[in-house]
């Protein structure tokens with residue numbers, strides 16, 4: 001049941017200055033995601049998918065245009081205000097998992113809660129519950145290097161959920177794992193969406209994109 | 225904050241030995257500081273203890289240009305004794321002539337320092353110095369040809385211990401030992417004492433002495449007494465003839481020497497700390513570079529710039545404190561070693577103690593040195609753009 005607008009991009013441009021050359025990664029992208037939706041963004045390599053995700057996820061500032069999160073323009077907030085938004089409202093899942101190598105699965109999931117000042121005992125318990133819910137109840141103390149790719153991505157999903165964000169942003173979450181495990185990860189994400197989580201997922205894989213409510217095609221920095 | 229310290233500790237634990245080597249400078253610096261302070265304290269404790277034993281209310285009059293303990297070479301004229309005794313703040317004056325000579329006992333000969341004192345006053349002077357007879361008695365008015373021995377001379381110098389009533393020969397003159405001093409822990413232990421008149425005859429010195437101890441009347445401040453004595457004596461003597469030393473002045477003379485030694489140590493400490501600080505800074509820059517991607521991830525999951533700065537600052541601080549902890553251990557061990565060495569060389573007074581205040585202060589200090597060294601790397605880490613950091617390979 002799609003509801004109010006959670007994410008809205010209005011004529012967003014992102015231009016990277018590479019020495020002499022300007023790279024226009026986003027060229028007037030406009031785009032909206034409603035609460036509870038599952039949107040897949042598809043497009044060829046270099047079409048600006050990751051850049052778009054950086055905008056949605058408050059990781060970077062647009063060169064031009066506005067980004068609204070819950071109808072607030074976040075493109076003019078300070079770095080530390082953006083950090084708070086990333087910590088509380090966004091959950092990132094990356095292609096390369098991006099777990100901290102020195103930390104156990106449990107500590108990795110605790111990390112976003114630590115930055116929000118959640119007390120140790122509370123965050124440890126929540127991290128444990130989240131890891132149980134993604135099927136890693138037996139792997140709490142394992143380091144990332146002791147886990148398979150699929151397991152690492154599950155830890156990353158649990159970490160993304162730790163501060164109960166409004167939006168889960170996944171950039172090619174199955175790109176680094178085999179296709180069978182990839183389907184399991186997709187089921188996990190689809191299940192989270194059924195429980196009400198808004199999901200924006202970037203993918204190459206058409207068959208995986210079909211799980212989404214809506215598929216958007218990105219080409220040369222704007223929707224095709 | 226505790227969270228971040230634990231977090232930083234965790235990442236330090238995963239570092240290689242190479243990074244640990246960078247704290248050697250901190251170890252040496254803190255070791256130098258701790259041993260310096262600990263030995264310095266031990267020394268000044270020892271010195272003050274000595275002075276307390278020698279009487280804190282006594283003023284010494286010594287020949288001018290004397291810079292160490294009194295010796296036979298520098299002399300005061302006899303006339304100064306009477307002039308000093310006549311000053312109103314003076315209770316009485318102990319005089320000493322210092323000589324050395326051969327002491328013969330039981331067919332053994334030893335070279336000893338002899339202090340010759342006025343037997344009329346000796347009892348009182350010794351009592352004021354808290355020196356007592358362990359055996360026999362001290363001097364009586366009219367004594368001649370008698371000797372009182374320091375405890376080391378009596379008990380250790382000769383194969384056979386000398387006791388009261390033994391006869392000895394000093395510079396070919398027969399003496400009867402009438403007493404032995406109780407051990408004092410000071411130089412007195414290794415001296416022998418004889419009546420002043422006997423020394424004048426033996427060494428043919430009838431016109432001078434080597435030192436005077438002036439006992440100030442009760443209720444008069446030592447400083448005031450010193451000024452008055454100086455004023456009075458300058459009427460009859462030249463200021464090149466004598467020096468008046470209060471215990472404080474002697475202490476400050478010694479402290480000047482200590483200060484020079486301390487300056488050298490402090491220099492070593494400063495250089496080592498600088499080397500250590502640069503080492504930590506370098507290690508932290510490397511760490512920031514190696515963990516660029518991690519920093520990006522932490523920012524993506526909600527870390528503010530300040531969180532990142534705190535993580536790297538506490539990491540640098542912990543490295544500093546770790547170096548400091550080792551340095552404290554090394555420095556304390558060094559101080560004890562010096563204490564034992566001093567004992568072996570005959571200075572049993574250097575009392576080395578571990579002062580918890582110094583330990584805690586050194587830990588905090590080394591943490592701060594580390595944190596300050598980590599300031600620039602931490603700022604660099606904090607300022608990384610999340611997107612750039614995440615793209616870093």
Ligand SMILES: Nc1ncnc2c1ncn2[C@@H]1O[C@H](COP(=O)(O)OP(=O)(O)O)[C@@H](O)[C@H]1O
Pocket residue numbers: 016017018023024025043044045046047048049050051052611612615
């Ligand atoms: N930080 C950056 N600096 C310079 N160019 C960049 C940067 N990030 C992305 N680009 C360029 O922008 C374009 C879009 O990149 P990206 O959003 O990563 O595409 P996708 O994720 O669809 O493969 C590409 O040409 C890429 O090289």
Ligand SMILES: [Mg+2]
Pocket residue numbers: 049050051
């Ligand atoms: Mg991409």
